[in-house]
Amino acid sequence: VLMLPGRLPGRRARPDDARGLAGPLDAPAIEASVVIVIAVVYTRFGEYERGAASGQEGLRIARDHDLLEEVMRAYVNGSQALDDAGRMQEALAMGDEGIETAHRLGMDRASGDQLRLQAAWRLARMGRFADAQRVIQPALERATTPFNVAATKSISGHLAAVRGELDLAEPLLEEAWQLMQRSGGFQLIGPALAWTTSLYIARARLDKARERVSDGLSRVSANEPDLMYHAELYSLGLRVEAESDEPDRSRARSVLDAMDDAIATYGGDGAPPERSEEHTSELQSHHD
Numbered sequence: 001v002l003m004l005p006g007r008l009p010g011r012r013a014r015p016d017d018a019r020g021l022a023g024p025l026d027a028p029a030i031e032a033s034v035v036i037v038i039a040v041v042y043t044r045f046g047e048y049e050r051g052a053a054s055g056q057e058g059l060r061i062a063r064d065h066d067l068l069e070e071v072m073r074a075y076v077n078g079s080q081a082l083d084d085a086g087r088m089q090e091a092l093a094m095g096d097e098g099i100e101t102a103h104r105l106g107m108d109r110a111s112g113d114q115l116r117l118q119a120a121w122r123l124a125r126m127g128r129f130a131d132a133q134r135v136i137q138p139a140l141e142r143a144t145t146p147f148n149v150a151a152t153k154s155i156s157g158h159l160a161a162v163r164g165e166l167d168l169a170e171p172l173l174e175e176a177w178q179l180m181q182r183s184g185g186f187q188l189i190g191p192a193l194a195w196t197t198s199l200y201i202a203r204a205r206l207d208k209a210r211e212r213v214s215d216g217l218s219r220v221s222a223n224e225p226d227l228m229y230h231a232e233l234y235s236l237g238l239r240v241e242a243e244s245d246e247p248d249r250s251r252a253r254s255v256l257d258a259m260d261d262a263i264a265t266y267g268g269d270g271a272p273p274e275r276s277e278e279h280t281s282e283l284q285s286h287h288d
Contacts, residue, residue: 028065032058036074039081046268048085055081072102072111084228086273088122095119113139113148120155133159146183150176158195169199190229197236206244213237217258227262227271234259
């Protein structure tokens with residue numbers, strides 16, 4: 001999303017080691033690249049303020065040396081690091097600045113579309129759905145990379161579902177789901193799992209919703225948890241049981257336990273603030 005293409009480094013990486021190697025080389029392009037990458041690595045270690053600071057530093061280095069591609073990567077990674085730190089308004093502002101910069105540099109179809117995806121996701125999480133649709137529309141109409149095409153269709157389907165346009169939402173989400181199996185990691189698949197689950201709940205297809213939650217949590221368990229992208233699955237898993245005529249309490253308890261286990265994997269300052277606090281509260285309300 002909203003997101004960076006491909007898989008992010010796992011929490012077993014050592015960002016300080018990478019940063020130490022870059023400095024002595026006296027190569028600004030390499031230094032900028034490393035600093036920008038470790039912005040999101042820090043956040044996966046739960047070191048959110050270090051991640052945010054690294055994103056800002058990477059942008060400064062890239063600007064100082066006119067490294068245009070690194071400038072755009074800094075906007076993508078830096079705004080995501082701010083988002084991970086729970087500083088969503090700042091992330092949105094940095095992303096908006098990046099969208100304008102991408103347009104000025106003629107990079108709308110690459111970094112510009114990635115930044116639009118991130119911005120739309122943030123706006124949707126703020127409940128600003130009309131603004132999210134306005135931001136994503138140019139990317140939906142003109143995205144070219146497989147990752148961006150899949151992601152724009154996915155979030156557009158989500159926004160259609162939020163508006164109650166389920167017949168429009170379902171084919172968008174289904175097409176996005178097929179595309180992203182080949183063109184993106186959990187940064188795409190995580191939110192899409194939640195959005196298709198929500199659609200099935202809205203259509204009262206609880207069996208399909210339960211299947212999608214089960215599929216999602218199986219995928220999570222096979223990888224390092226990344227609550228930024230899959231936390232919503234836990235609350236939806238409980239919602240499915242809460243709305244079922246025959247709720248399965250043991251299944252609901254296993255969802256709660258899985259959420260606790262995921263939070264426990266984070267070091268540093270802990271799980272992403274928005275993900276751990278808001279979703280734990282929502283989970284508890286469904287459980288009660």
